[in-house]
Amino acid sequence: MSETKDAPFTEMATRILHNQESTFGGAFVVQPPGGDPASTLILTDGDEAQFWMLLQGLITARMEILRQKEAQAASMYGRR
Numbered sequence: 001m002s003e004t005k006d007a008p009f010t011e012m013a014t015r016i017l018h019n020q021e022s023t024f025g026g027a028f029v030v031q032p033p034g035g036d037p038a039s040t041l042i043l044t045d046g047d048e049a050q051f052w053m054l055l056q057g058l059i060t061a062r063m064e065i066l067r068q069k070e071a072q073a074a075s076m077y078g079r080r
Contacts (some may be wrong), residue, residue, distance in 0.1 A: 005031060008029045008031060008037035008039050009029050009031075011039070012027055012029045012039050012041065015027075015041050016041065019041065019043055022043040023043060023044060023045050024042075024043065025042035025043055025044040025045065025046040025050075025051065026040075026041075026042045026046070026048075026051040027039075027040065027041045027042065028040055028055060030058075038058060038062070040054065040055075040058075042054070
């Protein structure tokens, strides 16, 4: 990984270390190809289901943005 692509993971590790006295509810870093990274550190007593629901919600929202971009590009194809 290049230094730029390593940054979100290094930053999350630092955030986890700085919050080690807090209740750890989970963490994730997602680096899509060609896209911006997404990361979240959860500092609550949330259960595992809440963690996965949060991640699923973020993925669903991003997929909708991508779907809208593709639909817009398809509707513009062939226009002058």
